Amino acid sequence: MNSQRRHVAVLGGTFDPFHNAHLRVAIELRERLGLDELRLMPSHTPPHRDRPGAQASQRLAMVRLAVADEPGLVVDDRELRRRGASYTVLSLEELRAELGPACSLSLVMGADAFAGLQSWHRWRELLTLAHLIVVDRPGFEPPVSGELHALWQGQVAPERLHEAVSGLLTVVAVPPLAISATQIRTLVGNGRSPRGLVPDAVWDYICRHRLYHGGNASPEEQIPHETLS
Numbered sequence: 001m002n003s004q005r006r007h008v009a010v011l012g013g014t015f016d017p018f019h020n021a022h023l024r025v026a027i028e029l030r031e032r033l034g035l036d037e038l039r040l041m042p043s044h045t046p047p048h049r050d051r052p053g054a055q056a057s058q059r060l061a062m063v064r065l066a067v068a069d070e071p072g073l074v075v076d077d078r079e080l081r082r083r084g085a086s087y088t089v090l091s092l093e094e095l096r097a098e099l100g101p102a103c104s105l106s107l108v109m110g111a112d113a114f115a116g117l118q119s120w121h122r123w124r125e126l127l128t129l130a131h132l133i134v135v136d137r138p139g140f141e142p143p144v145s146g147e148l149h150a151l152w153q154g155q156v157a158p159e160r161l162h163e164a165v166s167g168l169l170t171v172v173a174v175p176p177l178a179i180s181a182t183q184i185r186t187l188v189g190n191g192r193s194p195r196g197l198v199p200d201a202v203w204d205y206i207c208r209h210r211l212y213h214g215g216n217a218s219p220e221e222q223i224p225h226e227t228l229s
């Protein structure tokens with residue numbers, strides 16, 4: 001056991017918008033796993049979007065507002081800067097190169113995302129680069145067969161992640177919050193308030209920019225470098 005090893009975790013998502021379950025998961029993990037840093041990493045949204053959504057720069061702005069005062073939570077905008085597909089495996093490769101081989105690196109995902117892991121680009125390689133931290137999510141059950149089931153069966157206790165820099169899977173139960181970004185977009189689209197489900201600064205931003213009020217956002221833009229800093 002090497003408790004001195006630095007441990008950085010990454011929570012990716014479309015964050016359309018960033019909501020209080022994202023925030024709770026991030027804070028719970030930072031505190032319970034003693035993370036040195038938890039990075040929120042917004043990704044591109046699928047091109048076949050058929051619902052009102054925010055642009056990449058707006059989603060990024062909302063994440064930044066939500067975690068501005070939270071120690072240990074930082075925003076990583078690399079996927080929005082990248083041209084072409086923003087595969088998680090590429091981000092982990094970059095992070096591993098930046099953090100070095102001695103740092104524990106973990107990829108965080110909700111149980112729903114874990115259930116779809118086999119559709120991710122080069123998914124098996126994710127575990128050669130990082131640990132997987134799967135967070136319980138109301139309404140989602142563990143896989144019952146196949147490779148994901150086997151992975152799940154091999155889970156270790158969260159405190160054992162320090163024993164290696166990658167390759168382990170742990171499952172963390174956080175106080176369940178049945179909040180989704182879809183639910184928030186729907187509420188706002190129906191003229192209702194999502195207050196209490198999103199940080200106040202995010203709700204403020206949604207109102208100021210009239211996000212999710214109906215109609216489709218313009219296609220996802222590639223963010224120029226200078227608007228990101």
Ligand code: ATP
Nearest residue numbers: 012013014015021109110113137177179180181182
């Ligand atoms: P949408 O409703 O648009 O699909 P979402 O609420 O699932 O969005 P994402 O940005 O897709 O939000 O989620 C990013 C990550 O956070 C994913 O790994 C997802 O599983 C996790 N997550 C989101 N909401 C919760 C929640 N209520 N409890 C646990 N994990 C969550």
